[in-house]
Amino acid sequence: MNVIEWGALGQVLVAGLIVGAGIPALFALGLRLLAGTTSPEAPGATTPAGSADGGSSRVIAITRPSPARIAGAIACMGVVVGAIAFGLVFLVSGGH
Amino acid sequence: MGAVTETLLLALVVVTALAFDFTNGFHDTGNAMATSIATRALKPRTAVALSAVLNLVGAFLSLAVAATIAKGIVDAGVITLPVVLAGLVGGIVWNLITWLFGIPSSSSHALVGGMVGAVLAAVGTSGVLWSGVIAKVLVPALIAPVVAIAVAGLGTWLVARLTRGVPQDVTNRGFRWGQIGSASLVSLAHGTNDAQKSMGIILLALIAGGAVPADSNVPFWVILSCALAMALGTYLGGWRVIRTLGKGLVEIDTRQGMAAETSSAAVILLSSHFGFSLSTTHVATGSVLGSGVGMPGAKVRWSVAGRMFVAWMVTLPAAGLVGALCHWLESAIGGSAGTIAVFALLVVVSAAIWLVSRRKPVDHTNVNEAWDEEKGASVEAVAATTGEAGGERVGPVPALATASSVGPAVGAVGTLGTPSNHARSNRKVDA
Numbered sequence: 115m116n117v118i119e120w121g122a123l124g125q126v127l128v129a130g131l132i133v134g135a136g137i138p139a140l141f142a143l144g145l146r147l148l149a150g151t152t153s154p155e156a157p158g159a160t161t162p163a164g165s166a167d168g169g170s171s172r173v174i175a176i177t178r179p180s181p182a183r184i185a186g187a188i189a190c191m192g193v194v195v196g197a198i199a200f201g202l203v204f205l206v207s208g209g210h
Numbered sequence: 211m212g213a214v215t216e217t218l219l220l221a222l223v224v225v226t227a228l229a230f231d232f233t234n235g236f237h238d239t240g241n242a243m244a245t246s247i248a249t250r251a252l253k254p255r256t257a258v259a260l261s262a263v264l265n266l267v268g269a270f271l272s273l274a275v276a277a278t279i280a281k282g283i284v285d286a287g288v289i290t291l292p293v294v295l296a297g298l299v300g301g302i303v304w305n306l307i308t309w310l311f312g313i314p315s316s317s318s319h320a321l322v323g324g325m326v327g328a329v330l331a332a333v334g335t336s337g338v339l340w341s342g343v344i345a346k347v348l349v350p351a352l353i354a355p356v357v358a359i360a361v362a363g364l365g366t367w368l369v370a371r372l373t374r375g376v377p378q379d380v381t382n383r384g385f386r387w388g389q390i391g392s393a394s395l396v397s398l399a400h401g402t403n404d405a406q407k408s409m410g411i412i413l414l415a416l417i418a419g420g421a422v423p424a425d426s427n428v429p430f431w432v433i434l435s436c437a438l439a440m441a442l443g444t445y446l447g448g449w450r451v452i453r454t455l456g457k458g459l460v461e462i463d464t465r466q467g468m469a470a471e472t473s474s475a476a477v478i479l480l481s482s483h484f485g486f487s488l489s490t491t492h493v494a495t496g497s498v499l500g501s502g503v504g505m506p507g508a509k510v511r512w513s514v515a516g517r518m519f520v521a522w523m524v525t526l527p528a529a530g531l532v533g534a535l536c537h538w539l540e541s542a543i544g545g546s547a548g549t550i551a552v553f554a555l556l557v558v559v560s561a562a563i564w565l566v567s568r569r570k571p572v573d574h575t576n577v578n579e580a581w582d583e584e585k586g587a588s589v590e591a592v593a594a595t596t597g598e599a600g601g602e603r604v605g606p607v608p609a610l611a612t613a614s615s616v617g618p619a620v621g622a623v624g625t626l627g628t629p630s631n632h633a634r635s636n637r638k639v640d641a
Contacts, residue, residue, distance in 0.1 A: 119345075119485075119486060122484045122485055122486035123353060123357075123486055125480075125484045125486075126357060126477065126480050126481045126484050126486050126488075127357050127360065127361075129476075129480045129484075130357060130360075130361045130473070130476055130477045130480050130481075131360065131361055131364055133476040133480065134361035134362070134365055134472055134473040134475075134476030134477055134480075135361055135362075135364040135365035135368055135469075135473065136365075137365075137392075137472050137476065138365040138366070138368065138369045138388070138465075138468055138469040138472050138473075139365065139368035139369060139372060141369075141384070141385070141388050141468065141472075142368065142369040142372035142373050142381075142465070143372050145373065145376065145380065145381060145384040145385075146372050146373060146376055149376045149377065149380040149381075149384075194388075198391060198392075198395060201395050201399075201475060201479055202395070202398070204479055204483065205268070205271055205398055205399055205402050205479070206271050
């Protein structure tokens with residue numbers, strides 16, 4: 115009897131590292147792309163939604179992330195959301 | 211007379227299986243929600259409510275698991291209703307004991323242990339497939355935390371690198387949502403996997419008792435009752451276990467929490483996909499440890515982790531011992547009386563453990579208190595070894611909650627450093 119199924123274990127480890135560590139990393143990258151252009155000192159500086167509120171007279175050093183950054187962030191978050199959706203489909207289909 | 215005994219036995223097995231299902235939910239809430247509670251991404255009660263709903267939904271999602279208990283671990287031919295009852299009692303008792311000490315340990319391993327013990331008592335060593343025990347229980351318990359630590363460690367390290375220089379309120383806000391999302395996936399996976407274990411047991415009992423035909427599907431009332439029992443257990447929240455996972459192992463922030471939960475979800479789903487099933491509890495615990503290993507500057511309390519590890523190794527023999535004792539008692543008394551005696555024993559032991567737990571309750575009001583390694587680890591160590599050592603730190607407790615949960619020991623919030631006159635608990639308010 116094979117006590118440890120090394121093949122299956124290896125697959126779990128490799129896929130786990132790619133997915134389990136990759137998703138948080140993409141999430142972090144996405145956040146960074148969105149937040150990167152706000153100066154750290156600006157109070158309440160957040161996502162573009164926060165920085166674009168109403169264009170009030172309050173002038174603080176917040177610049178909108180460039181379109182390229184936003185696109186990158188959307189791509190990152192898209193992968194994350196896709197992975198979650200895939201996980202859900204996997205559960206529902208009874209693959210466990 | 212025989213028919214009456216059979217019916218009674220069947221009814222008690224069904225009730226006990228639901229009770230196990232309850233302790234399963236109760237014991238495993240922390241796997242999904244401990245980190246979200248510790249980082250305050252969710253309020254404690256919101257977290258357990260969310261987890262309960264997702265467990266409930268998860269139980270209905272998929273019915274793919276066949277009705278097998280301890281398949282490949284004990285000889286399927288020797289599993290009779292009395293064995294199942296004794297095994298379930300073994301699993302429940304061990305779940306409650308580990309809960310009392312706040313140790314996250316695998317509910318499925320407890321169930322398997324109880325079954326193995328009951329089988330040993332019933333037919334001896336020939337009924338147990340030892341290679342199966344090693345390959346499916348002991349080795350995965352060693353491997354799961356290693357894999358999870360690696361995955362969560364790498365994830366946390368990457369996240370820490372990538373978010374360096376990003377203001378903390380931005381990361382907190384973002385990762386809060388990420389954490390809630392990934393924790394929800396873990397809850398859902400738990401519901402789909404674990405509720406089915408109890409469903410399988412009940413179905414098997416119904417078939418063995420002749421209540422349904424052998425090729426029957428799981429009846430709807432079984433699905434519903436199992437789902438509800440687990441959701442109720444989850445909602446009540448094993449606060450002791452949540453506290454250990456969320457506060458005891460590592461002090462975590464939202465980034466670590468998100469990385470840990472994503473790692474848990476990924477490893478759990480991938481391991482079942484590749485047919486290498488790992489315990490949810492072991493994976494979740496390993497992920498939390500990994501989030502401490504990967505975070506620069508974070509401190510991991512390895513002594514707490516070591517205690518857990520010992521508990522994992524002891525789970526199988528300990529639950530097995532209870533299962534075996536129950537089976538001996540059952541067969542020594544015999545018939546309905548034996549079955550009732552075992553069930554009564556379960557009720558008495560559960561009540562006793564609950565009463566002991568009330569001596570130092572952990573609930574949603576104090577689950578996030580600062581962890582004091584000297585005193586926070588377990589109830590018994592506090593009372594037995596250190597009568598007087600600096601006083602336990604109790605965070606500011608809302609006056610409303612004080613009366614019901616923390617008890618009279620904390621007399622009035624705001625009496626700074628006043629030693630309580632409660633000799634046993636020796637609390638101070640550390641505002």
